[in-house]
Amino acid sequence: MVFNKIEADGDGIDIVRLDLATSEESPIAVDPGDDSSFAFSPDGQTIAFQSDRETGGIFLMDADGNNARHVYGSFTKGVPITWTPDGEHLVFGEADGWLYLVPSSGGEPVKWTEGDGSVAWRPAP
Numbered sequence: 001m002v003f004n005k006i007e008a009d010g011d012g013i014d015i016v017r018l019d020l021a022t023s024e025e026s027p028i029a030v031d032p033g034d035d036s037s038f039a040f041s042p043d044g045q046t047i048a049f050q051s052d053r054e055t056g057g058i059f060l061m062d063a064d065g066n067n068a069r070h071v072y073g074s075f076t077k078g079v080p081i082t083w084t085p086d087g088e089h090l091v092f093g094e095a096d097g098w099l100y101l102v103p104s105s106g107g108e109p110v111k112w113t114e115g116d117g118s119v120a121w122r123p124a125p
Contacts, residue, residue, distance in 0.1 A: 017064075028065035037081040037092075041104075048081050048090050048104070059091060060104065072102045072109060082119050091119050 016025050028047075038049045040063070047061050048071070056080060057073035071090065081092045089101045091112070099119065100109040 028063070039082050039090075042085055042087045043084050046087075046104075048083060050081060050092075058092060058102065071104065071106050080119070085121050 016027055038047055040047055045063050047063060049059055049061070050057065050071050050124075051059050053059070055070055055074070058071045059068050060071055061068040081090055083090060083104070084101070088104060091099055091101055091103055092109075093099050093115065097114055099112045099115045101110040102111045
């Protein structure tokens with residue numbers, strides 16, 4: 001079984017693939033740049049992250065580090081990002097104190113609710 005994890009150290013944030021059978025760790029390639037706020041999709045196949053690369057903003061890439069693509073916006077370092085439970089949208093905070101929803105396929109965000117950037121999901125009653 002292979003497990004992807006995000007490690008933070010003094011040099012920044014690394015995404016590492018850990019093979020649980022062999023305990024072997026291998027970094028997932030990420031282009032140079034200032035990347036932050038990584039979040040794995042609910043199915044573990046895609047990573048959302050913020051970056052200052054190219055146009056800056058929110059990007060997605062495959063879990064192996066390939067196929068990076070821009071989804072929305074410009075770079076805001078350290079702003080939390082997460083997925084909705086169905087994987088259809090990303091939730092992120094902006095400096096205005098609001099949380100926004102943007103389709104994971106790209107498009108315009110929707111102002112969702114005021115908050116500190118933390119999102120916790122729970123089943124509906």
